[in-house]
Amino acid sequence: MNLNLNDKVVLITGAASGIGLATARSFAAEGARLSLVDRDAEGLAKAKEELSAHTEVMVTAADLAGAEGVRLAVESTLETYGGVIDVLVNNVGQCFARRFDDLRDEDWLATFEINFMSAVRAIRATLPAMRRNGRGVIITNASDLARQPEAAQPDYQVSKAALLSLTKSLALHEGPAVRVNAVAPGPVWTPLWTRPGGFADTLGTVHGQDAKAAVEYELSKRQMPLGRLGTPEEVASVITFMASDAASFVTGSIWGVDGGTVRGLL
Template sequence: MKTNLAGKIVLITGAAKGIGRATALAFAAEGSQLALLDWDEGALAELKHEAEALGATVAVNKADLSSLSGVNDGIDSVLTIYGGKVDVLVNNVGSGAVRMFDDLTDEDWEATMQLNFMSYVRACRKILPMMRAQQSGVIINNASDLARQPEPCPLDYSASKAAVLAVTKGLARSEGPHIRVNAVAPGPIWTPFWTKSGGFAETMAKVHGMEPQAAVEHEMSLRQLPLNRLGTPEEVANVIVFMASDLASFVTSSVWGVDGGSIRSVI
């Protein structure tokens, strides 16, 4: 089956590492042209080199996606070489830490919502006029299984991702029939999101009183994942590429779980 993504211009936020990086390389392998934003300038440069080795045209820019100016200026900078055109937007940027509800301050909630939710709102607001003008486009929002099945912590992260699903559903209805809007909802994926200093593995170790790897394995046993492992960034990227392609031309307003079976609900 052919994706027909060759030559398509794909904008990815939070592209430098983890799911964003795997997604960028997957689109590059399909012949897409890339516009990539992230705060990590060094990792962006490495990704640019790898994607260009696959034959892709790649524009990158360092951007603080937790602010309005960061989103707007970042998008303008990477779309310049493409004449302000974009075919696919992948909202992927996000961060979180394992904190109990009583430990979350107003500032914590605000920071989480600005990066994990408002960056998506702002990117969509910036991109939608372009897609409406060309009467075509695909938006894919990276949510989480915690948006549909929250755990006691991190509640701020879960709430931000639930808000992402609400915007996904609303925009899918308002922007049809020419623009498709969907979400991917990963479960636990072994990325720097988990492994970095201060990431989920380290903070989960403090919550469970274990070494990081043991704490992650313990958490997975509590969640009773049918596949009994963490996923890989590439496994999420494969679904994102499919949803962006013509193979999913009748798919909109959907939430695609890539979660190892963590969601038990029938809806």
């Protein structure tokens, strides 16, 4: 299938590892030009070295939990690529397993800054160029937990549910020129889980188990039909498809890439 993404300008946040890096690789394979953003400067440098063999790549080291980082990323992309951003992939995010009673106001606010407001700010900064050029695609990485919550991470789930609502609203507001969709991955084995102090470690703290046992316990509760964790590449392939002309009649949609974790009809 020809996805017609050659030379498209794609801005990806949280692009130094995990789903973001896999998405960058997928777009690079289609010939898209890339703008990769992450606070991990070392990871970005490695990604650029790898992907520059296939396409044009620029990187911006910035903390997207604040407005200045988002502004820098978008402005540098527009300057480098002649005022064009064809695709925005809002991927940056964080997740820690914490009970409701353990969450302070500042914890809720910090989660929303990185998971929700980073997307709001990136969209706000990118939309003028998309409107001016008469085209654009916005894809936001949400979560299956936005539609089927569990007990261990309420702040994360609520921030991701907000992204789904934002997706629906923007799709109505920005059509027909700009398509707006979201992916909702299930459990995917990425550095968000595996890094020290990440989701697996904090889940172990919540359950009083080591990280591996806690993850296995959580997965057993979900009774996933496919019986395994997903891979970043499996999410990336759906994101790339949704950005392409092959999905030209798709907007306002939430695409589950979740191994069957969500049981509801909607």
